[in-house]
Amino acid sequence: MANEMLSQEEINALLKEDEVELSPLERDALGEIGNIAFGSGSTALSLLLNRRVELNTPTVELSDIGELVRKYPKPCIAAEVDYKSGLRGTNLLMIQMHDGAVIADLMLGGDGTKPNKELGEMEMSAIGEAMNQMIGKASTSMSSLFNLRVEIAPPRTRVLEMNNIEEFSNQIAKDNLVAVIYFRLLIENLVDSKLMLVIPYAFAREMANTLIDKGETAPPESKKVETAQTSARQPAARGETRDPDSVRPIQFNVLNSTVNHEQAGNLNLLLDVPLQxxxxxxxxxxxxxxxxxxxxxxxxxxxxxxxxxxxxxxxxxxxxxxxxxxxxxxxxxxxxx
Structure with a gap:
């Protein structure tokens, strides 16, 4: 036992064991950011392709770059974007090659059923424009969500072979730990796969806590629905006579249309939100x-x-x-x- 030594990876894991984690609230916040931001991004893509595009409710995971390389289909198309103001950091939007080929075919006048598997300069330009439109709309939605002026640099689109972590930029791979937001991408009878947003761990926590601090992630107060008693709504069995006195009309609570001071205060918080x-x-x-x-x-x-x-x-x-x-x-x- 005395001669057994821990590897450097095991030492790093022990040192960071209590640090590298996303709280449930942070995960929910990142999911909300992805849902709102790329919900508008999918609308932009739908208009661009003239096809119905859906991005289903996202899931959030914490991963190291090596695991990401092993899990994600190879190769893939990635658009890397740097935030210039409002937020400071980098993220990576990734789609599968087949999905990119379908998008390019639709943008170049095809019907998407027989996309060109060999992506040339024209196809990559079309894919880059589509991803730029999605990211641009997403950043606009983030501005409203964070109540900040969020500005981005033009995204850089390229093919990743996904063979090793050296393919990722220093901004993405420097901590070797990323938050990954997965979306199910559906393009009208043509595509059913995954789209992935990769955010460096520190930047992901910054984004999540910015939203949490704004109080935007508080779930709406659940509404209670009054229902009638089972005995009053079930029909009588055949041959059985129900006592009229045992059946009573449903009593509904009186709705109060007045807004209390707390609700009014919450509404007032929205009055200074700038809109474009x-x-x-x-x-x-x-x-x-x-x-x-x-x-x-x-x-x-x-x-x-x-x-x-x-x-x-x-x-x-x-x-x-x-x-x-x-x-x-x-x-x-x-x-x-």
Whole structure:
């Protein structure tokens, strides 16, 4: 026994045994971040592909990079993004090669049923744009969720062979420990697989505790439903006569529509949350080939007639329509509907 020595990995595990863990609250917070942020990301991808896209409720795990390399399908496509303001850190969005090929085929005018397995420059550009759109929408949702102005650098998209940890950047692999948020990715009868968001352990805890400190993870108060007694709702057996006096009408509690002071205070917390208001003149869909052909002087025809009302959106949600007006030297919009 005296001659037996612990390996360096065993020593590191003992030293970090009490440190490297996510509390249940932190896991819930990360799941909530993933659910809200990439819920809007899936909407962006759906609009881009013109197909129904679903990201089901995420699951959160703690993993080391080596285990991640062993478990995830090889190779895969990854988009790495750095946060510049609001949050400071890096994360990695990963999809399987087949899923990326389907996305590229749809964006390049195909139907996704026979994607090109050999991803060339054009296919990788299409996949990169799709992942950029998802990550961009996710960061916008994080801004609202954290009540911070979250800005990101342009994501870097590449193929990971997933043979060793040296393929990961220093920002991802420096602690050799990551939080992994798994989503089930569904693209209308074409894709049913996993999408994965990889966040370095320290940054994951920072994100989770930022949300916890904001009080956004408190579960809503459960609602109680009054039900009738079993004897009152079950039919009488055949040949049995029920005593009329034993059947009583259901008594419902009187609903109180007044808002107490605590609820009013909670609502007041939302009044200072900044929201992004935008006005959409129109939109259109173009293939990547057509976009690459654009140059100075090119005219893009939109799906809206001249003089038609414009859409007014709050955080991407349509709330009203209006007319474009000029206020001094600036454009404005007058709400009409």
């Amino acid at each position: 208001i935008s006005v959409e003149l129109g939109s259109t869909r173009m293939r990547i080939k057509e976009i690459l052909d654009l140059g100075i002087g090119s005219v893009i025809e939109l799906d809206r007639l001249a003089g038609e009302q414009v859409d007014i959106l709050v955080n991407g949600k349509l709330i009203a329509k209006g007319e474009v007006v000029v206020i001094d030297e600036n454009f404005g919009v007058k709400i009409t509907v």
